[in-house]
Amino acid sequence: MADYPPVYVTVDVVVLTIRDDTLQALAIRRGGPPYKGRWALPGGFVQQREDLPDAARRELAEETGIEVEPAHLEQLGSYGAPRRDPRPDRIISVAYLAVLPDLPDPVGGTDAASAHWVPIDELTARPLAFDHAEILADGLERARAKLEYSPLATAFCGDRFTIGQLRRVYEVVWSARLDPSNFHRKVTGAEGFVVPTGERATGGRGRPAELYQRGSATVLHPAILR
Amino acid sequence: MADYPPVYVTVDVVVLTIRDDTLQALAIRRGGPPYKGRWALPGGFVQQREDLPDAARRELAEETGIEVEPAHLEQLGSYGAPRRDPRPDRIISVAYLAVLPDLPDPVGGTDAASAHWVPIDELTARPLAFDHAEILADGLERARAKLEYSPLATAFCGDRFTIGQLRRVYEVVWSARLDPSNFHRKVTGAEGFVVPTGERATGGRGRPAELYQRGSATVLHPAILR
DNA sequence: TCAAAAGTGTTGAAACTACACCCATGA
DNA sequence: TCATGGGTGTAGTTTCAACACTTTTGA
Structure with missing residues (x-):
């Protein structure tokens, strides 16, 4: 050696x-x-x-x-x-x-x-x-x-987050604008990505958003494409 | 140190x-x-x-x-x-x-x-x-x-190959059967994946296949999904 | 009442699957 | 002529982007 x-x-x-x-x-x-x-x-x-x-x-x-x-x-x-x-x-x-x-x-x-x-x-x-x-x-x-293709974005959020906060993660990391409504559908439709808590965010402008937690998925199906 | x-x-x-x-x-x-x-x-x-x-x-x-x-x-x-x-x-x-x-x-x-x-x-x-x-x-x-999502499969082939040979690479590595006709369309449709040489393979059974080379792409659009 | 953000509906385009079908060769 | 692999056509389904529209709050 x-x-x-x-x-x-x-x-x-x-x-x-x-x-x-x-x-x-x-x-x-x-x-x-x-x-x-x-x-x-x-x-x-x-x-x-x-x-x-x-x-x-x-x-x-x-x-x-x-x-x-x-x-x-x-x-x-x-x-x-x-x-x-x-x-x-x-x-x-x-x-x-x-x-x-x-x-x-x-x-x-x-x-x-x-x-x-x-x-x-x-x-x-x-x-x-x-x-x-x-x-x-x-x-x-x-x-x-x-x-x-992974739930990495949730690592930028706390343990509870809204879909809008998650979207801002994607927008900031990708330097891109994403359509809020389509993003919402994709994220909630990807098996095991996020799970609703039943609670709602307070204090923001506009309609209060549902709060979500990370799900158990390790890969996203379907993926959130750029 | x-x-x-x-x-x-x-x-x-x-x-x-x-x-x-x-x-x-x-x-x-x-x-x-x-x-x-x-x-x-x-x-x-x-x-x-x-x-x-x-x-x-x-x-x-x-x-x-x-x-x-x-x-x-x-x-x-x-x-x-x-x-x-x-x-x-x-x-x-x-x-x-x-x-x-x-x-x-x-x-x-x-x-x-x-x-x-x-x-x-x-x-x-x-x-x-x-x-x-x-x-x-x-x-x-x-x-x-x-x-x-990458042209890695071409690395298993020589510098000239048929689409059928490329398909066999996918089938062997993935242990899966792929539809020959749809595979052909996907591969030739993915921008920069393979380029035709104009030559044809000889000696095989069936209709002689066009010979292709690797293209210049480093990522595949659209991807060849499993 | 208005602005803002959440979330749903709808429509046309694109991609994918399954499979019918023709092509060109060796045996 | 038949079997074999190469390649194209096509119809039905799924996915996706664009955007109109409703909901629910704070100011």
């Missing part, structure tokens, strides 16, 4: 949420070299006996002060180009995609370094550290694709 | 092809511990300055004697459960999916260890080394899903 080169393995996490009707991602301002001052994805080294998803959850909690279990966490893939980190050691990163509902409290209340929610448009407009721009782009593409 | 635990990184490759109207995968009989005598996926350690897809291609060539560039090569994901390898070191594997056309020459003609094409049903019926059964299952699921 000593014949083979050891490498260092990190996890990096694309953490998405919707705030102020905008798709945002968690980013950390790097305080030291390399790439000092640039935005980076939250992440860090995997510990010796730690499973990869656990490492992603730990980094999310440690670096950002977020205590909640993400509503969705999946592996994006591994990034291992030989010079992706300018330091001499070989560092391979396993990237994860996490999706959270809009959190009432802002991030960074603890001694978390300097994690911030940043609108996606701002984040993709400037150069990120390492290959994090590529990882972020892959995470966005994965999220956009999964809205079609 | 020395504060963090180094790990060893391998690549393992799920290599699929169709031989004798059967979906088959490349497997290697392990000659030493751990898991001596069991089937395993081809793979090995990543070298110090080697990109991950290059490592997958190198292992494919070295361990199996296959010299051709696979028609399709994509990353499946990383497998890093702490005890997935019984040896004391932490070993994380990056898995790839490769798809090849039916090769005229059998594998192992060189001094390749002992790589064999094994029908999927045989391979999934017995215990594999490490977590390779899980990796194989994930690779199969990925391939089955990608037939629907």
Whole structure:
């Protein structure tokens, strides 16, 4: 085994949420070299006996002060180009995609370094550290694709939501307008996507909407097409 | 950096092809511990300055004697459960999916260890080394899903193929019968999936079929549904 | 009373399924 | 001539987009 080169393995996490009707991602301002001052994805080294998803959850909690279990966490893939980190050691990163509902409290209340929610448009407009721009782009593409055929959109909502709130998730993530009436029919018609609670939302403008919960489906039939 | 635990990184490759109207995968009989005598996926350690897809291609060539560039090569994901390898070191594997056309020459003609094409049903019926059964299952699921919305099926064919040959790829991978006439219309109607060459296949039974090449599409509109 | 959001009805277009039917070859 | 696989036509069904319309609230 000593014949083979050891490498260092990190996890990096694309953490998405919707705030102020905008798709945002968690980013950390790097305080030291390399790439000092640039935005980076939250992440860090995997510990010796730690499973990869656990490492992603730990980094999310440690670096950002977020205590909640993400509503969705999946592996994006591994990034291992030989010079992706300018330091001499070989560092391979396993990237994860996490999706959270809009959190009432802002991030960074603890001694978390300097994690911030940043609108996606701002984040993709400037150069990120390492290959994090590529990882972020892959995470966005994965999220956009999964809205079609999986119930991922519910991970952006709290445990109770209206069909209108769910539609706004699709509209924000896809940057598209959707017909409210057809969307309603598709979502309530997709087996196991959402289940009505019998309660109604209060306080909004217009007719109060039925409140729904996530259903048990893992794939949507039929899909919600873009 | 020395504060963090180094790990060893391998690549393992799920290599699929169709031989004798059967979906088959490349497997290697392990000659030493751990898991001596069991089937395993081809793979090995990543070298110090080697990109991950290059490592997958190198292992494919070295361990199996296959010299051709696979028609399709994509990353499946990383497998890093702490005890997935019984040896004391932490070993994380990056898995790839490769798809090849039916090769005229059998594998192992060189001094390749002992790589064999094994029908999927045989391979999934017995215990594999490490977590390779899980990796194989994930690779199969990925391939089955990608037939629907990507031109992956053409990677199982040579550079010229008939619609009937392409249909047999779908039927074998999905273990399903498809209506020949409707399949023909769907495939030729999907923008950029296949382009006619003007030539015709010879030697088969029945009316000679038009020969096609892969088109330029990367996603299929509309999809070929299961 | 009006604006706004929820939700239902309806209609024409598109896609899919099933299957009848013709075509062109080898045996 | 017959069996076999290639390919087109067509009719009925399902799905989907567009949009008119009703419902129910807050201002």
